[in-house]
Amino acid sequence: MRSKNNKKLINVVTLGCSKNVVDSEELMKQLQVNGLQVEHNADLRKTDTVIINTCGFIRDAKEESVNTILQYVKLKEQGDIKNLYVIGCLSERYKSDLEKEISDVDSYFGTNSIKEIIESIGYNYKDQLTGERIITTPKHYAYLKISEGCDKQCSFCAIPLMRGNHKSKTIEQILREAQSLVNNGAKEIILIAQDLTYYGIDLYKKQKLAELLIKLSDIEGIEWLRLHYAFPSGFPNEILKIIRTRSNICNYLDIPFQHINDNILKKMRRSITSKGTYDLIRIFRDEVPDLTLRTTLMTGHPGEGEKEFEELLNFVDKIRFDRLGVFTYSEEEDTYSAKKYLDEISEEIKLERSERIMQLQSSISLQHNQSTIDNVIKVLIDRREGSYFIGRSESDSPEIDNEVLINNEKILKIGEFYNVKVVKAEEYDLFATPFNAQ
Numbered sequence: 001m002r003s004k005n006n007k008k009l010i011n012v013v014t015l016g017c018s019k020n021v022v023d024s025e026e027l028m029k030q031l032q033v034n035g036l037q038v039e040h041n042a043d044l045r046k047t048d049t050v051i052i053n054t055c056g057f058i059r060d061a062k063e064e065s066v067n068t069i070l071q072y073v074k075l076k077e078q079g080d081i082k083n084l085y086v087i088g089c090l091s092e093r094y095k096s097d098l099e100k101e102i103s104d105v106d107s108y109f110g111t112n113s114i115k116e117i118i119e120s121i122g123y124n125y126k127d128q129l130t131g132e133r134i135i136t137t138p139k140h141y142a143y144l145k146i147s148e149g150c151d152k153q154c155s156f157c158a159i160p161l162m163r164g165n166h167k168s169k170t171i172e173q174i175l176r177e178a179q180s181l182v183n184n185g186a187k188e189i190i191l192i193a194q195d196l197t198y199y200g201i202d203l204y205k206k207q208k209l210a211e212l213l214i215k216l217s218d219i220e221g222i223e224w225l226r227l228h229y230a231f232p233s234g235f236p237n238e239i240l241k242i243i244r245t246r247s248n249i250c251n252y253l254d255i256p257f258q259h260i261n262d263n264i265l266k267k268m269r270r271s272i273t274s275k276g277t278y279d280l281i282r283i284f285r286d287e288v289p290d291l292t293l294r295t296t297l298m299t300g301h302p303g304e305g306e307k308e309f310e311e312l313l314n315f316v317d318k319i320r321f322d323r324l325g326v327f328t329y330s331e332e333e334d335t336y337s338a339k340k341y342l343d344e345i346s347e348e349i350k351l352e353r354s355e356r357i358m359q360l361q362s363s364i365s366l367q368h369n370q371s372t373i374d375n376v377i378k379v380l381i382d383r384r385e386g387s388y389f390i391g392r393s394e395s396d397s398p399e400i401d402n403e404v405l406i407n408n409e410k411i412l413k414i415g416e417f418y419n420v421k422v423v424k425a426e427e428y429d430l431f432a433t434p435f436n437a438q
Contacts, residue, residue: 008048011039013072014136015065016055018143018192018228020088024053025133027087027114032134034123040136045075049083051117054090056162058330065090066102073104085121087113089162111163112148131169131177138382140415141188141224141398142181146174146212150194152231154258155269155336156301156329159194166195168203171212175219182221187415188380189216190226190397197230207236217246223417224248224380226397230255232280233271240287250394251288254323256296260315261308264301269336274311281319292395294323297357300350301329302341309353316360322368323401324361326354362427369402369425376421376435379404381412391418393430404430 010031014024028038039047050072054065069086076084084105091098092110099108109117115125135142149164150157169177178189193199200208217225225248232255243249259265262274272280284291297312304312316324328350331343379391382398388405389412396402406412406420412434420432 008035009037009039010049010051011042011047013041013050013052013068015053015068016057016061016089018190019145019194020053020055021136022133022143022145022192023088023111023114025136026131027051027053027117028134028136029129029132030114030118030125031123033126033129034118036123038134040134045080047081049085049121050075050081051085051087054086054088056088056090056093057158058327058332060330062090069098069102069105073102076104083121085109085117087111087117092162093158131173132180135181135184135186137398138415139185140380140382141190142186143190143192144174144178144181145169145192146196147193147199151198152195152233152271153269153336155267155340156298156332158332158335161334163194166198166202168198168200168208170203171200171208171215174212175215178216178219178222182219185415187221187417188224188226189222190228191216192228194229195231196227197235207234209236210238210242213239213242213246213249217242217248222248224250224394226250226252228254228397232257232277235280237283237287240284243291244288250292251290252292252294252395252397253284254294254397258296258298259301259304259308259312261304261311264304264308264312267303267337267341268298268301292322293319294325294397294401295321296325296327299326299328299353299357300345300347302337302343302345304329304345304353313357313360316357316364320364320368321361322395323365324357325400326357328354365402366425366427369427369430372422372430373425374422376419377404377430377432378417379406379420379432380417381406381414383414384412391420391432402428402430404432406432406434408434410434 012024012028014020031038052068055061072084075081085107086105087109089111091108095108118125147166147168149166150159151166257277258268260274260277331338377393379393381389381391383390388407391404419435421435422430422432424431
């Protein structure tokens with residue numbers, strides 16, 4: 001099928017995390033400059049080519065990726081699409097198996113393979129466009145990946161097997177990309193990496209996140225700068241003063257702690273102890289009193305008995321995280337945990353433990369939210385749904401955190417900031433009315 005302007009039409013389907021989103025956006029730009037019409041996650045049955053960017057992080061993500069591939073294989077068999085390519089983490093890790101089991105895919109490519117796939121399908125990769133993207137998020141916010149891969153050796157994690165070792169972008173390249181995003185309308189830049197805190201060590205022989213944050217926050221037009229995926233071990237405490245004193249750096253930090261029991265932390269190879277974790281959180285809250293702290297925890301890692309789990313539950317109760325997510329242990333081939341430990345905890349127990357944590361977190365989140373009633377907060381409007389405009393506060397990252405629902409007869413502008421007064425709170429949503437538009 002051709003589009004109305006007779007250009008070949010390619011649908012890029014993205015699964016998984018925000019890092020995959022950035023990869024797809026760079027791929028789409030390369031396709032566009034080769035004269036192709038590109039759609040993202042489009043509901044198209046008839047198209048020239050589909051490229052699926054897969055996730056292979058844990059079992060559920062792998063199943064979703066395989067099911068998506070099979071869905072498009074069926075469309076190809078029906079003649080609705082001509083060509084089907086698969087890229088990304090699942091393809092990186094299981095290429096030979098996929099080629100045998102799902103042979104109707106034209107070609108499989110791994111991660112960091114944009115140049116290879118462009119050239120394979122008969123077009124030219126433009127080196128001068130490195131880092132340029134077609135933004136698929138609402139234009140007022142964008143993800144900015146500052147490094148690729150990870151040097152950490154967490155026992156349960158397959159990311160180094162799929163993404164390789166840590167590789168930082170240069171400060172100059174990141175600043176160019178940030179300026180380009182701002183020029184295209186981005187007001188919020190969300191820094192992402194497998195490990196933000198390791199940034200710069202490979203290139204500059206020392207941690208450079210602090211310097212990078214200062215230079216990014218100096219860019220005119222960046223109103224919110226948000227940090228995702230810090231690592232607790234070796235955390236660069238000097239960035240806390242920068243977060244506190246730079247008005248356009250959000251008082252927000254996403255730092256997965258995974259667990260709190262010393263034995264489990266050791267089995268996970270997290271390079272931090274329970275005491276070290278509590279000490280670090282105390283430093284965070286002393287240095288940045290208004291910090292919104294988001295974490296991710298894991299239940300069911302080998303060795304987690306009821307005692308270890310209760311310690312984890314107590315940790316959540318004590319710390320009262322502002323934002324929290326949980327996932328269950330998934331045994332991943334060739335990881336240290338898979339080789340070293342038996343996965344003896346049933347899926348039912350893993351899930352029951354994760355649900356207990358989320359039940360506790362739900363009550364904590366409700367109390368946090370209720371404490372904001374009658375407060376005036378600054379929100380960024382993401383979209384409109386029915387009679388509500390949906391916004392986010394500085395404490396909330398897109399798609400994973402709370403939202404602010406604003407019922408207003410006047411039209412608010414998508415991508416603009418407004419002051420709103422909180423009038424009602426639920427576990428994961430705030431309700432507000434406009435107070436004084438900026």
